[in-house]
Amino acid sequence: MQFPVEDIDADELARREALFGPLADTVRELIDVTIRSEADEDTILEAAQRIRDVTKRLNDRRCEGGFGVRFTEHGHMMTWGNAVSGLRNAIAPPLVVEQAADGGMCSDFTLGAAYEGPPGLVHGGVCALVLDQVCGMAASTAKPNLTGTLSLRYRRPTPLGPVRARARIDRIEGVKTFVVGELYDADGNVTVSAEGVFILPAWARGR
Numbered sequence: 001m002q003f004p005v006e007d008i009d010a011d012e013l014a015r016r017e018a019l020f021g022p023l024a025d026t027v028r029e030l031i032d033v034t035i036r037s038e039a040d041e042d043t044i045l046e047a048a049q050r051i052r053d054v055t056k057r058l059n060d061r062r063c064e065g066g067f068g069v070r071f072t073e074h075g076h077m078m079t080w081g082n083a084v085s086g087l088r089n090a091i092a093p094p095l096v097v098e099q100a101a102d103g104g105m106c107s108d109f110t111l112g113a114a115y116e117g118p119p120g121l122v123h124g125g126v127c128a129l130v131l132d133q134v135c136g137m138a139a140s141t142a143k144p145n146l147t148g149t150l151s152l153r154y155r156r157p158t159p160l161g162p163v164r165a166r167a168r169i170d171r172i173e174g175v176k177t178f179v180v181g182e183l184y185d186a187d188g189n190v191t192v193s194a195e196g197v198f199i200l201p202a203w204a205r206g207r
Helices: 010-036 041-058 124-139
Strands: 070-072 105-111 146-154 161-173 176-184 190-199
Touching (some): 105 124, 124 161
Antiparallel strands (some): 146 190
16 A cells, blocks of 8 residues: 655645635535425536536546545645545545544544435445544554444434534554444434544554
């Protein structure tokens, strides 16, 4: 597994964040309004053509494959293609995950129309995606850990709108880190609980 290092300073990093972050935000808004729009046929056809034109321009220069995980020479990690927290990923909510007072990880975010399963509710697979990310980050505060198993218990439906995710390490046994996590709705109710085992990969064990 490779982690490319880019020779950029803090100013260039900030410039790229300010450039690509708003682009992803705009596309994220477009995804939401595409689901919700009740515009007339002519407006829809015109919008589709304009989007195709812009997509063609953006596609003139692109990297192959995924964005991957990149670092600056000063150790700043850029996981900008990540499906949950990627700065440049318009299908990511995106989550901003921070350290909690108990030493675990937490994030407050909003899930809109793009994440719907049953009417008005978050798709169960999206709940799993979010908890996998937050639990994985909790497990990887010191060393990288990859998901071994993730078990979920869906306690109640998760409404679209404001959601909180929390995760913390339960224990460590050799190369295995055991993590527990929860999703909460806007009223503070636990909607999904998770138990995961995260494995220190072989390539990281000698570091």
